[in-house]
Amino acid sequence: MSFASLGLSDDIVRAVTELGYTEPTPIQTQAIPVVLSGRDLMGGAQTGTGKTAGFTLPILQRLSDRSVKGPSTGRPPVRALVLTPTRELAAQVEESVRNYGKYLKLTSMTMFGGVSINPQIKQLRSRVDILVATPGRLLDHIQQGTLDLSQVEILVLDEADRMLDMGFIRDIKKILALLPKDRQNLLFSATFSDEIKLLADSLLKSPELIEVARRNAAAETISQKIHPVDRDQKRQLLAHLIKQNNWFQVLVFTRTKHGANRLAEQLDKDGISALAIHGNKSQGARTRALAEFKEGTLQVLVATDIAARGIDIDQLPHVVNYELPNVPEDYVHRIGRTGRAGAVGEAVSLVCVDEKKLLADIERVMKRQIPSEVVPGFEPDPNAKPEPIQQRSGGGGGRQGQGRGAPRSGSSGAGAGQGGRTQSRQPAAQAGNHNSRSPAGGRRPTGRHH
Structure with a gap:
């Protein structure tokens, strides 16, 4: 054809x-x-x-x-x-x-x-x-x-x-x-x-x-894995995985803008180059971060869900859910940043006791159980008690010149991110450094489109 x-x-x-x-x-x-x-x-x-x-x-x-x-x-x-x-x-x-x-x-x-x-x-x-x-x-x-x-x-x-x-x-x-x-x-x-x-x-x-695919399904080329871990060990485990496996071009998802900033700063202190993108970042900062990430000079990009819409990178090898999303369908969108156009990708989720229900919701929506593997040295405490999960703070954030309505139920309150016109005007990247969109979004017509 x-x-x-x-x-x-x-x-x-x-x-x-x-x-x-x-x-x-x-x-x-x-x-x-x-x-x-x-x-x-x-x-x-x-x-x-x-x-x-x-x-x-x-x-x-x-x-x-x-x-x-x-x-x-x-x-x-x-x-x-x-x-x-x-x-x-x-x-x-x-x-x-x-x-x-x-x-x-x-x-x-x-x-x-x-x-x-x-x-x-x-x-x-x-x-x-x-x-x-x-x-x-x-x-x-x-x-x-x-x-x-x-x-x-x-x-x-x-x-x-x-x-x-x-x-x-x-x-x-x-x-x-x-x-x-x-x-x-x-x-x-x-x-x-x-x-x-x-x-x-x-x-x-x-x-x-x-x-062209089962509803709420991820590409078969994406290898998915869960690493159970205590909440206060997530950052150390992430740094361990990146260094131990020599990962580069790692897209990491957090629920909140504040969490993205904090994680990027901590990874930098661990000797891993990292930047955060979200709606509260200036347009110039987001553009620079995306450019460095696409060029491979930035090892880790930490993003919120909405901010990551439009990130389209050839052969992006690794996606990490530092925190599971509140909306199960967002998991599919997140890990879909890798494994594009038939390429092999890896999606890893760091899951603490607070997120067991979120994980169950994701597996129910996807109609499959995600393999789980405990990383030696990061075994979770079996007696740990779950704590309430902080709701995501606007995803891609900012007014973004879009949307007047409140988020629908199930979208985690402020997680509607760019949906609220009452939010402050915050510039965000115009995707000035995005790749040319091809029939498949950037390589051959086997995909990179949303």
């Missing part, structure tokens, strides 16, 4: 080929013909399967094949709208659009908060065919009268599960009310919760359902 055989134009196939990709992934093989046909689509795919190209390539094809609908007066119309939960993902999706559409006469832009709105207003005065945006900043533009969505032909909700986790449902409903009823709708989600199904039922018209 080739990209040309899926019905894509020579100009699109040329751009894809120049990026080094020749064969579509399963999600692309199934999704591209559906999107090209104009049908609504509900797509389920685990991270790293090439999902983004599954909708960007056919959208480029459809828009380039058709002229603008209806008379255009004043500001040129936005023809396709892609909503994403985080600014990093928005930047990466829009870069995909630019890379794949380099030989087409279509324009695109990103729109998110945490940065000045004025350059975005200026850009909207020119033609924008494809807009990739986070919900909160999009509604800011609507309120200021700088954006017209009345001629949108295609709507994409990307990472819909994360958007609901972050409390965006009210924003999404407001945006849907501004769109023309006659449009194509595409919804992509790594997991299909009851809330996602309800949203899909209200949004999609006789959709085609595509699932």
Whole structure:
């Protein structure tokens, strides 16, 4: 199967080929013909399967094949709208659009908060065919009268599960009310919760359902392991594992921004180069940390869940859950940073007595038991008593120019992170150092997409 055989134009196939990709992934093989046909689509795919190209390539094809609908007066119309939960993902999706559409006469832009709105207003005065945006900043533009969505032909909700986790449902409903009823709708989600199904039922018209992996499943190329350990020995065990196994490019997850900062500082003192990224870090600090991590000069990157959305690194070998997530589905997203595009990856979780219920929830959702191995010298105290778990403090954090709603139940309160518009304006990385998004997200079309 080739990209040309899926019905894509020579100009699109040329751009894809120049990026080094020749064969579509399963999600692309199934999704591209559906999107090209104009049908609504509900797509389920685990991270790293090439999902983004599954909708960007056919959208480029459809828009380039058709002229603008209806008379255009004043500001040129936005023809396709892609909503994403985080600014990093928005930047990466829009870069995909630019890379794949380099030989087409279509324009695109990103729109998110945490940065000045004025350059975005200026850009909207020119033609924008494809807009990739986070919900909160999009509604800011609507309120200021700088954006017209009345001629949108295609709507994409990307990472819909994360958007609901972050409390965006009210924003999404407001945006849907501004769109023309006659449009194509595409919804992509790594997991299909009851809330996602309800949203899909209200949004999609006789959709085609595509699932390329069992729901809430991790890639088979990821080796998963649990290391039981006392809570006050986690940092020492992590340092031991990194040094003993000579690990480099280790992505470590914590629940809170404060915890990420503290762990990065402690690892540095242990002689392991580490930096933290989260919403309270400046845009420059996040950009530098990501750049150093991708280049391999930074050994450990400590991240919160939301901040890690959009981290897309070739051959990332190690993911460590320093603390298990409060939401079981987040475990799948976390470990999906490794084992991408068929590469082998390793996911290790350090689990203390406080987290036994969280581990049970994860194994129930994944429908499998994760192998457990006690590391000699770090045997947990069998008489240790569990203590209450601190709730995550905003994940990717900051206002991020997104979201108005409170997080849905089950998303751990403030863990909605970027969902709350009452939070302070905190700049975050625009993913300026992210890799080019390819059909598979960066190498060959076997994945790196969310």
